[in-house]
Amino acid sequence: MNDPLLLEKHLADGLTDAETAELEAAVGGEPAAARRLVAAARMDERLAARLGPGRSELACLAGLKRGRTPLAWVARWYRPLAVAAAVVLLLGLAAAVGGWIRSIASSPTEAVTGTLPAKARPFVPAPVVVLPARAADPLRVEKETPAMASLRRFLSNYYLTDLKLEAGRPLEEALQRLLQRARELNHLKNPMVERLSVELAAAEPGDDRPDTAVALPLKNVSLMDGLNWMAALNRSEVFLREPGVITFRPWERDENETLVTEVVRVRPDLLTRPVATDGQNPANAEPGSSGAGADSFIERTETPAAPRLTPIELFQSWGIAFSGQASAAYDEATAAMTIRQTESTLRLITVLLAVESSRQPAMVSITSKIFEYAQAPPIRDELLTEKQFQVWLRDQNQTQGVKLLTTPQVTTRSGQRAMVEVGGEVGRPGAEEMNRTDAEIDWQGLRIPLEPIFEGEVVKVVGAVELRLPVDRQPGQWLVPRDVPPGDLVTTATDFEAIVPPGQTAVFSVSESPEGPHFAMTVTVATIDPSGQRVGAPEGEPDQVRFPQPESGGRRAGP
Amino acid sequence: MDRTRHFLQLFLAHESDLRAYVATAVRVPASRDDVMQEVALALWKSFARYDPRHSFGAWARGVATHKVFDHHRRESRRLVLLSPQALEVVRRAFDEAEVGGEQARREEDALGHCVKLLPPRSAELVDLRYTERAGIAVLADRLGTTPAAIYQQLSRLRSVLGDCIRRRLAENQQPEAPPAASLRHRP
Numbered sequence: 001m002n003d004p005l006l007l008e009k010h011l012a013d014g015l016t017d018a019e020t021a022e023l024e025a026a027v028g029g030e031p032a033a034a035r036r037l038v039a040a041a042r043m044d045e046r047l048a049a050r051l052g053p054g055r056s057e058l059a060c061l062a063g064l065k066r067g068r069t070p071l072a073w074v075a076r077w078y079r080p081l082a083v084a085a086a087v088v089l090l091l092g093l094a095a096a097v098g099g100w101i102r103s104i105a106s107s108p109t110e111a112v113t114g115t116l117p118a119k120a121r122p123f124v125p126a127p128v129v130v131l132p133a134r135a136a137d138p139l140r141v142e143k144e145t146p147a148m149a150s151l152r153r154f155l156s157n158y159y160l161t162d163l164k165l166e167a168g169r170p171l172e173e174a175l176q177r178l179l180q181r182a183r184e185l186n187h188l189k190n191p192m193v194e195r196l197s198v199e200l201a202a203a204e205p206g207d208d209r210p211d212t213a214v215a216l217p218l219k220n221v222s223l224m225d226g227l228n229w230m231a232a233l234n235r236s237e238v239f240l241r242e243p244g245v246i247t248f249r250p251w252e253r254d255e256n257e258t259l260v261t262e263v264v265r266v267r268p269d270l271l272t273r274p275v276a277t278d279g280q281n282p283a284n285a286e287p288g289s290s291g292a293g294a295d296s297f298i299e300r301t302e303t304p305a306a307p308r309l310t311p312i313e314l315f316q317s318w319g320i321a322f323s324g325q326a327s328a329a330y331d332e333a334t335a336a337m338t339i340r341q342t343e344s345t346l347r348l349i350t351v352l353l354a355v356e357s358s359r360q361p362a363m364v365s366i367t368s369k370i371f372e373y374a375q376a377p378p379i380r381d382e383l384l385t386e387k388q389f390q391v392w393l394r395d396q397n398q399t400q401g402v403k404l405l406t407t408p409q410v411t412t413r414s415g416q417r418a419m420v421e422v423g424g425e426v427g428r429p430g431a432e433e434m435n436r437t438d439a440e441i442d443w444q445g446l447r448i449p450l451e452p453i454f455e456g457e458v459v460k461v462v463g464a465v466e467l468r469l470p471v472d473r474q475p476g477q478w479l480v481p482r483d484v485p486p487g488d489l490v491t492t493a494t495d496f497e498a499i500v501p502p503g504q505t506a507v508f509s510v511s512e513s514p515e516g517p518h519f520a521m522t523v524t525v526a527t528i529d530p531s532g533q534r535v536g537a538p539e540g541e542p543d544q545v546r547f548p549q550p551e552s553g554g555r556r557a558g559p
Numbered sequence: 560m561d562r563t564r565h566f567l568q569l570f571l572a573h574e575s576d577l578r579a580y581v582a583t584a585v586r587v588p589a590s591r592d593d594v595m596q597e598v599a600l601a602l603w604k605s606f607a608r609y610d611p612r613h614s615f616g617a618w619a620r621g622v623a624t625h626k627v628f629d630h631h632r633r634e635s636r637r638l639v640l641l642s643p644q645a646l647e648v649v650r651r652a653f654d655e656a657e658v659g660g661e662q663a664r665r666e667e668d669a670l671g672h673c674v675k676l677l678p679p680r681s682a683e684l685v686d687l688r689y690t691e692r693a694g695i696a697v698l699a700d701r702l703g704t705t706p707a708a709i710y711q712q713l714s715r716l717r718s719v720l721g722d723c724i725r726r727r728l729a730e731n732q733q734p735e736a737p738p739a740a741s742l743r744h745r746p
Contacts, residue, residue, distance in 0.1 A: 034652035
């Protein structure tokens with residue numbers, strides 16, 4: 001165990017969830033740690049027994065053993081006596097305030113009629129207990145090691161583009177489907193993905209926890225979020241065990257169906273998020289996607305915000321039933337949700353809320369460079385590491401007849417189309433006669449519509465390079481829109497699809513014909529976490545780049 | 560020996576260890592006392608089923624494990640510190656390092672001797688922590704330091720006392736040995 005102080009804190013004050021996980025991992029994985037815990041607990045107890053008030057449960061029966069004085073023997077009884085006195089006082093007090101409690105019980109709440117067993121106590125306004133913030137990452141590891149930290153990072157940054165799970169299927173099957181999808185997206189043939197496996201702890205006899213996964217169409221969520229979400233819905237916790245074994249452990253069974261009330265702080269926009277386009281689960285919508293993108297290049301294709309959900313509607317959409325006196329209310333002023341539910345369901349809700357809060361979509365920043373060449377460029381379609389790309393750039397810089405025209409950059413989310421435009425509008429002489437659309441005529445220059453899609457640990461960028469330039473333009477002369485008739489414009493379009501690991505660059509030619517114009521384009525991808533930090537830029541040999549799209553027929557050109 | 564006397568003899572010999580075991584699994588001291596009370600009753604009720612060929616301590620810890628989780632289900636999971644799997648590991652560790660009977664008594668006597676040798680500041684810490692039952696935050700406040708430093712000091716203190724107990728037991732097994740002058744803390 002790295003930190004012996006953990007033992008002290010464990011015995012004295014108790015640990016946080018994360019610390020408990022660390023202690024459990026140490027105790028489970030290192031026999032010496034368990035022995036140290038035993039020694040510390042034993043010493044603590046002996047000191048308390050020797051120096052503190054007597055506490056033996058049966059010492060009173062044993063008389064004055066161990067050489068205790070009569071006073072010490074009497075002292076042992078002070079606690080039971082004090083407890084008895086307190087019980088008598090409390091009974092009287094309870095009788096006095098009983099009427100008040102009953103009057104409170106009839107207070108209106110956001111209750112939903114239903115058939116919850118009437119074990120519930122009368123509703124008493126609970127003191128506001130704000131749950132301690134859970135770790136953003138509820139996934140626990142049995143033993144924290146560098147390898148486990150690496151695996152944890154990997155799971156957080158490995159994206160499932162989409163995953164549809166059928167309702168009512170066994171959890172094990174759903175998990176296998178999850179892993180299968182992860183393997184399908186393993187473009188880099190990362191052995192870590194191949195090694196992942198899932199273990200389900202055996203349920204106790206009579207355990208009636210749901211063994212089926214709800215319909216959970218995931219979209220652009222990390223593997224870790226997907227696992228956490230499925231585990232919570234199955235009333236289980238996820239543990240990671242080397243070498244990549246994911247273990248689902250059922251929560252302790254909770255037979256206490258008494259309603260309890262807790263107040264949980266939630267993200268202020270939790271209830272105002274747009275409904276997912278698949279109409280099934282708001283979890284599919286991109287968190288924060290109601291906000292406008294910061295980049296002016298991004299096309300505004302967002303789903304309009306749906307009417308505000310009530311807390312109960314939100315939870316019901318997650319498959320959590322609210323019946324009887326169960327209730328949920330949201331206080332906009334404090335962003336606090338007051339939830340009254342059975343303890344087990346409350347735990348489910350808090351875990352799901354924690355997963356939901358931690359589920360921030362990574363952004364992808366795409367930097368491109370457009371080069372123009374006086375002659376057909378000797379460019380191969382290839383994928384370059386950062387160092388290789390620097391060498392490539394230096395080569396272009398030292399080659400005559402090569403001009404870097406522009407370096408557009410765009411930041412967007414997975415699955416969200418963005419548009420890079422360099423150029424401007426021109427007049428439209430003879431537009432009607434030429435039977436062209438306004439969009440074609442209004443604009444002159446370079447357009448790159450593109451859509452990045454997270455697939456596993458790479459980003460697939462699908463897009464096109466569209467050039468609309470005056471026919472008499474000279475190579476290297478940049479895109480100054482001129483008022484020319486549409487017939488004097490040349491439009492070329494080249495589709496591309498590149499699978500680019502973060503930190504690497506795809507390079508490809510967009511030349512159309514031996515006569516020119518000759519262009520080359522680079523696409524450098526960086527993923528950005530919600531804090532604005534770049535995520536993982538793996539070094540190594542490039543894997544593959546596919547271009548152009550086979551099904552689209554590749555490049556197209558036209559007047 | 561009558562049954563009651565036999566039970567009391569065994570229970571008292573293992574009570575300290577049993578309480579230490581419960582302390583690893585239950586957070587709140589008052590809850591530990593409740594659990595211990597239930598354990599004691601359960602042990603007494605089922606004492607007829609105890610097989611004297613096996614360790615009383617191990618049997619008692621098995622019963623205590625059930626009581627810990629009964630308590631956990633009845634009250635609140637927040638009172639329990641360790642998962643069932645981790646608690647099982649701890650239980651095995653207790654079984655392997657079981658101390659009971661005469662050996663426990665000798666160790667406790669040695670502890671009493673060693674506590675008297677503590678330097679004043681350590682003695683004050685021990686007194687506040689175990690006699691006055693002061694919490695860590697209170698200790699930190701009273702001693703003008705941080706909770707982390709208190710944890711550190713308690714950890715060192717246990718280590719020093721453990722060394723002292725071992726020395727004391729070894730000395731008692733030898734004909735004559737000079738007594739330890741005092742305990743020294745590592746800086």
